[in-house]
Amino acid sequence: MVMIGIISEPLLYLCFSLLIGSFILKLVPSAYRPDISVPKSVLMLATAGIGIFSFIPVLQVILYLYQDFGFEQTLKSVLFTFEVGKAWIFTYLLSNLLFIYIVWFDYRKNPLYAYIGIVITFILILALGWSSHASSIEQWKGFVVHTIHFLAVTTWVGILFVISWASKSHLNWMKFLRWFTPVALICFFITVISGLFLMTVVIDYKDYANSWILPYGQALLIKHLLIIPLLAYVFINSILIRKKIKNNDNFNPRPWAKAESFIVFLIFSATAALGQQEPPHDIETTIASTGSSKLFDLLYQGNITRDLVIVLGFEFNSVMLAMLALCFLGITILSYIKRAPILLGFTMSVLCVVAFYLSLMVSIQ
Incomplete structure (x- = not known):
């Protein structure tokens, strides 16, 4: 069930991003963007995906509790008394409404239709924020921050996905x-x-390194490290690419935008893995109940105890790995400058993350 959650959650983010990106780009005058074509069928699938993939967390709760209360009773209880269940019912009904709306009204023909599509999608994002982990702990504060966070991500990534994969030209x-x-x-x-x-x-900031002992901390670290190559692609696609376009009208920037979208999807996947792990509100207690991360066990040579405190000490091996990571990052940018295959740059960016990760793991005292 954990694996299903890891697969479904990034797909849920992708569905929201496709909807937000398609509606926003339709509101932008055609003179300020490439010509794009997102079939209604794609938006219909994305809307259906929201209704389906948002049910997975509800299903996980049901499967966790049903042996004690019976499946039917647990299903009713989770759907009508748990916040995650009530939020999903609202999400399911509204996603059905959006599905019918997309079928009946072609957002490509009238900007007003796109505005309405954005409003409905935004309400769906509110429902997602209400059922989030942050909302369950910090209530309104967590709900507002999670909603703002998710809206910012889907706006940025949605435009990126649609423009890189659905544009007819550059x-x-x-x-x-x-x-x-x-x-x-x-x-x-x-x-x-x-x-x-x-x-x-x-987790508290001071416990960030200590959380690496746990699966949650490992997923969080990988997610943060993936931001490094993402920034490299942002630098390429927002700054370096301008000169290429000015000097060469035939230069096609879309493959590099697609490469950036792949990195974003990896971050979505790391976020999904994060959501499937027990949050370490108290690291010592979590270690005692769930144990340490298998990946951490593999790389850490010392004894793992409940009160283990991680201290970083950069020595020869860790410094060399960090330098290697910087070399991979440099090759990622250089592969763009030298017009190398996109796959080379993407591979180098992934190796950059691996090298930085190993550098940190090796440096643990």
Whole structure:
């Protein structure tokens, strides 16, 4: 069931992103973006996906409790008394409404239809925020911050996904970058700030390194490390690419935008893995109840105890791995400059994350 959650959650993020990105780009005048074509069938699948994938957390709760109370009684209890169940019922009904709306009204023909689509999708995001872990702990504060965080991510990533995968050509790309770059930067900073708050709901900053002992901490670390190559692609797609387009009208920037979207999807997957682990509100207690991460066990050579405190000491091996990671990061950018295959740059960015990760693990005293 954990694996199903890891698969379904990034797909849920992708469904929201496709809807938000499609509706927003339709509101942008055609002179300020490439021509895009997102079939209604894709948006219908994305809407159906929201109704289906958002049920997985509800199903996990049901399967966890049903042996004590029976499946039928547990199903009723979870759906009508748990916040996650009530939020899903609302999400399911509203996603059905949005599905019918997309079938009846073609958002591509009238900007008003796109506005209405954005409003309905935003209400779905509110429902997701209400059922979030942050909301269950910090109530209104957690709900507001999670909603802002998710909205910023889906706005930025949605536009990126749609423009890179659904654009018919790269015409007007420079005009597109002029408004999308500041939008993406604003969304990125909002994501970082709200993400830091959401992290403190689960663990204290001073316990960040100690959380690496647990599966939750490992997933959180990998997610944070993936931001490094993401920033490299942001640098390529927002700054370096401008010069290429100015000097060569035939240069196609879409493959590099697609590569950035792959990195984003990896971050979605790491976030999904994060959501399937027990949050370490108290690290010592969590270690005692669930044990340490298998990945941490594999790499850590010392004895793992409940009161283990992680101290980083960068020595020769860890420094060399960090330098290797920086080399991989440099090759990622250089592969763009030298017009190397996209796969090479993407592979180097993944190796950059692996090397940085090993550098940190090796440096643990």
